[in-house]
Amino acid sequence: MEYKTIQLSYDSGVATMTLNRPEKRNAVSSALLEELLAGFDEIEQSSAQVVILTGAGKAFCAGLDLEELKNLLGKTHQQNVEDSARTGRIFRRIYDFPLPTIAAVNGAAIAGGTGFATMCDFTLAVPEAKFGYTEVRIGFVPAIVSSMLVWQVGHKIARDLLMTGRLFDAAEAHRYGLVNEVVEPARLMTRARELAALLMENSPSSVRATKRLINGFIAGQLDHQIGQAVEDNARIRATADFREGISSFLEKRKPGWSGH
Numbered sequence: 001m002e003y004k005t006i007q008l009s010y011d012s013g014v015a016t017m018t019l020n021r022p023e024k025r026n027a028v029s030s031a032l033l034e035e036l037l038a039g040f041d042e043i044e045q046s047s048a049q050v051v052i053l054t055g056a057g058k059a060f061c062a063g064l065d066l067e068e069l070k071n072l073l074g075k076t077h078q079q080n081v082e083d084s085a086r087t088g089r090i091f092r093r094i095y096d097f098p099l100p101t102i103a104a105v106n107g108a109a110i111a112g113g114t115g116f117a118t119m120c121d122f123t124l125a126v127p128e129a130k131f132g133y134t135e136v137r138i139g140f141v142p143a144i145v146s147s148m149l150v151w152q153v154g155h156k157i158a159r160d161l162l163m164t165g166r167l168f169d170a171a172e173a174h175r176y177g178l179v180n181e182v183v184e185p186a187r188l189m190t191r192a193r194e195l196a197a198l199l200m201e202n203s204p205s206s207v208r209a210t211k212r213l214i215n216g217f218i219a220g221q222l223d224h225q226i227g228q229a230v231e232d233n234a235r236i237r238a239t240a241d242f243r244e245g246i247s248s249f250l251e252k253r254k255p256g257w258s259g260h
Contacts, residue, residue: 001042005032007056008039014196015048015099019116022057027065028112033090040093049204050196051097053120054104054189061113063134069246072237080234087112087233088144088226094119095148096215098208100199104192105129105170106185115145118152118178121211124192125170126185131178132167139245139255143233147225151218153177 007018017039019026026032043051055061075083094101094116103117105125114131117123133149135142142149142162150158153176161168173179183191199207236242240260248255 001038003035003039005029006035006039008042010046010048013047013049013200014052014193015043015046015050016052016054017043019053019055019061022055022059024065025059025062025108026055026057026113027062027068029065029068033086036090037093040097044098049099049200051099051101052104052189052192052196053094053101053116054192055106057107059107059113060103060105060109060129061116062108063111063113066250069138069250073243073246075237077234077238080237081230084144084230084233088230091115091119091144091148092222092226098211100196100207100211102192102195104188105179106188110134110167111142112145115148118145119148122195123173123179124181124183124188124195125173125179126188127170127182128185129170129173129179130167131169131173132165133162134165134167136163136165137245138249139236139239139241139243139257141232141236143229143236144226147222147229151222 003020005019005021007020009016017036019032021027021029021032101120101122103120103123105117105123107126107128108130109117109125110130110132111134114133117125117131133142133145146158146162149162153161157176170179170182174182181191240258244255244257
């Protein structure tokens with residue numbers, strides 16, 4: 001398959017998937033989501049043993065594309081449900097992917113970008129990387145990522161990150177366990193390949209079985225939570241605050257919340 005929004009390369013058992021919209025800071029578009037799903041399907045059918053996910057340019061993934069934000073305002077409830085379900089599928093695809101996954105976070109990873117980075121089994125980040133679940137700042141709900149974040153960091157930290165919508169750096173993300181290592185930019189991809197090599201020293205079938213075992217501990221709860229999150233994600237888009245949040249963001253002004 002010929003990709004337009006990602007790059008996919010293979011080298012010595014390692015598949016490297018690069019988000020490739022540097023002029024848009026690798027912002028999430030419908031095309032990017034579809035190609036991510038297709039790319040993971042291709043990797044699963046290949047001989048790769050480990051996946052590295054990174055971004056082209058100065059950002060890892062800066063969240064939802066502005067054009068996609070505009071389009072959200074005109075969708076029906078059913079379209080919103082389908083859109084939310086697709087987002088859920090890609091997060092779950094990364095989380096449950098049978099091969100070990102390593103995120104090499106080379107810059108800002110905001111909203112959905114934070115989701116991509118933290119769904120991987122291992123997350124490496126440069127000191128300058130910024131993370132944030134910023135959805136509440138535009139009248140949105142970080143519903144799908146929240147279902148996984150609570151399992152990763154616990155309720156207190158999840159409430160802080162999700163309800164404030166604040167940005168936090170790689171060092172703070174490391175303290176919470178969302179980032180495994182903070183790595184200088186010049187060594188980021190080298191360190192990712194070193195980790196991949198370490199993983200490939202082990203039995204591939206054992207590594208895959210171990211990942212299935214770990215994920216299986218919460219699989220049932222996660223299925224239920226993501227199903228609920230998809231509905232919550234779609235429902236919030238019908239509110240006045242959502243419309244105001246999107247409009248104010250696009251118009252670069254302070255929102256006037258109504259609480260409805």
